C-alpha cells in the first residue's frame with residue numbers, strides 16, 4: 112500500500128478548522144480507495160505559538176518538514192501580530208526554503224454556486240503565480256525615518272533563471288489543458304526593466320511550444336477582461352504581486368474566497384510542496400463553525416493529484432461538486448450550513464460513489 116506523509120499546519124483563525132475538515136475528508140478517501148494511507152503529523156506553529164515562543168518555526172523545523180511528502184497548510188495572520196511579521200515568520204520561509212516557485216491557482220464556478228458575473232460560467236482559469244522572487248523577494252529598505260526626506264524602497268528582483276522556469280512551468284501546464292492557451296501578464300509599458308525581461312523570456316520559451324496559443328495583457332487591462340470576457344482566458348502567468356491580486360479577483364468572481372484552492376509547488380520534487388486555501392484566517396468568523404471548507408477540500412484534491420493519487424483526487428472533486436450542486440452552502444455562499452454539515456456531506460458522497 113502507498114503511504115503519504117502529510118505535515119498539517121492549521122496555524123491561525125479558521126485555518127485549524129478547515130484543515131481538520133480537510134483531514135477528515137482525506138481519511139474518508141483513503142478508507143474508500145484502499146490503495147493508499149496517510150501518515151499525518153500536526154504542527155502547532157501559529158501566531159499564538161509565536162507569541163509564546165518568539166518564533167513561528169522552531170530551530171530545525173524546516174529540516175523536520177523536509178521529511179514529508181506534502182504540507183497541508185491552513186492560514187496565517189493574527190490581530191496580535193503585524194501581517195508582515197506573521198507572513199515572513201511562517202508561510203514565506205516554507206515557500207522560499209523549499210523553493211516552491213510555482214504557485215498554481217485554479218478558478219472555476221462550481222455547480223450550484225453563483226458568480227457575481229452574469230457570464231460567470233465562462234470562468235475556467237488557472238493563474239500561475241511566480242512564487243520565489245519579484246516584488247516579494249524581500250529587498251528594500253527604509254532611510255531617514257521621521258525626517259522630511261524619509262524614503263522607503265521596495266525592490267522587485269527578477270532573475271533570468273527564475274523567470275524562465277516559471278514560464279516553462281506555465282507552458283507545460285497550459286499544454287495539458289484542452290484549450291492550450293496561455294496569457295502573459297506584466298506591466299512592461301510603465302516598468303521598463305524586469306517587466307520587459309519577463310516579456311522577452313516568455314517569447315523565447317514560446318518558440319519551444321508552437322502548438323500553444325499565446326497572448327499578452329497589461330495587468331490593469333487583464334482585470335477588465337476577466338470581468339467582461341472571462342471565456343477568452345485560460346491559463347495566465349504573472350509575477351508574484353500581480354498574480355496575488357488577480358487570484359483574489361478570480362476567487363471573488365467564482366463565488367467566494369471560501370472556495371479557492373492553491374498549490375505551492377516545487378516541480379522538481381527536491382522538497383515537499385505546500386497546499387493551502389487562498390483565503391486568510393478570517394477572524395470575523397473564527398470559532399463560529401461556519402468557515403467554508405470547500406477551498407480546503409479542493410486544495411486537498413490538488414495535493415492528492417501531486418501525490419500521484421489521481422483517482423482519489425477526481426473522486427474528491429466529484430463529491431465537492433455534488434455537494435455544492437445540492438445547495439448545501441455555508442453563509443459565505445448564502446446558505447446556513449456549517450463547516451461540519453458540508454464535511455459530513457462530502458464524506459458521505461465519497462463513501463457512496
Ligand code: ATP
Pocket residue numbers: 125186187188368369370389390391392393394395396401402403404406441443
Ligand atoms: P489575508 O491577508 O491572509 O489574505 P484577508 O484579511 O485578506 O486575509 P480573509 O481572512 O481571507 O482576508 O477574509 C476575507 C473575508 O472573506 C472575510 O470576511 C472572511 O470571513 C471571508 N472568508 C475567507 N475565507 C472564508 C471561508 N473559508 N469561509 C467563509 N468566509 C471566508
Ligand code: MG
Pocket residue numbers: 359391
Ligand atoms: Mg488577502
